[in-house]
Amino acid sequence: MTDQEKLSATLTIDAPAANIFAVLADPTTHSSIDGTGWVQEALDRAPLTAAGQVFRMAMHHARHPDGDYRTVNQVQVFDPPRAIAWLPGQEKGDGxxxxxxxxxxxxxxxxxxxxxxxxxxxxxxxxxDFIRARGIPFPPFGPDHLVDSLRHLAELVA
Structure with a gap:
């Protein structure tokens, strides 16, 4: 599915929803799920347990000014075993x-x-608008990234 500012992909995975959700709620698996290779490793290794929880990831992107960087993610939706979502960003100097x-x-x-x-x-x-003005393209990857991520997820829970 694609609409103006969303990109989605769907895959049927041969595993119970609870098993899949457990993998998604484990930040240490995210680098294995990622279809771009940007996610390097979890800096916060505790399982996700609630909306509002924050977890950090080490990242790498050749076009990032620093190459290696960190993201901070805040869990937006935590509804086991039906839905999980997070918002990426960064930590400012004041925390x-x-x-x-x-x-x-x-x-x-x-x-x-x-x-x-x-x-x-x-x-x-x-x-x-201030982020869009930086010239970052959205989405910064093609739809195949989402399909690849779902295939990686299926491999992890197999």
């Missing part, structure tokens, strides 16, 4: 969060006891 306005969301629909339809959505509709 406050500056979220970028884009989000990652996984919706899980059990089809039976051992198969789950998983939809991954990247939504950049809330990106503020």
């Amino acid at each position: 406050d969060l500056e979220l970028g306005g884009w989000s990652w969301r996984y919706d899980l629909v059990p089809l039976d006891d051992s198969r789950t339809e998983v939809t991954l959505t990247y939504d950049w509709s809330a990106v503020p």
Whole structure:
């Protein structure tokens, strides 16, 4: 699915929704799920347990000014085993969060006891003008990234 400021992909995964959700709620698995190779490792390794929780990731992107950088993510939706979403951003010098306005969301629909339809959505509709003015393209990857991420997720829970 694509609309003006959202990109989604759906895949049926041969695993129960609870097993898939547990992998998504574990930040240490995110580098294995990522279809771009940008996510390097979890800096906060505790499982995600609630909306509002913050977790940090080490990242790398060749076109980033520093190459290696860190993101801070705030859990927006935590509804086991149906949905999980987070908003990426950065930590300002004073410890406050500056979220970028884009989000990652996984919706899980059990089809039976051992198969789950998983939809991954990247939504950049809330990106503020000052970030858009920096010339960052949205989305910064093609739709194949979402499909690759879902395939990686399926491999992890197999």
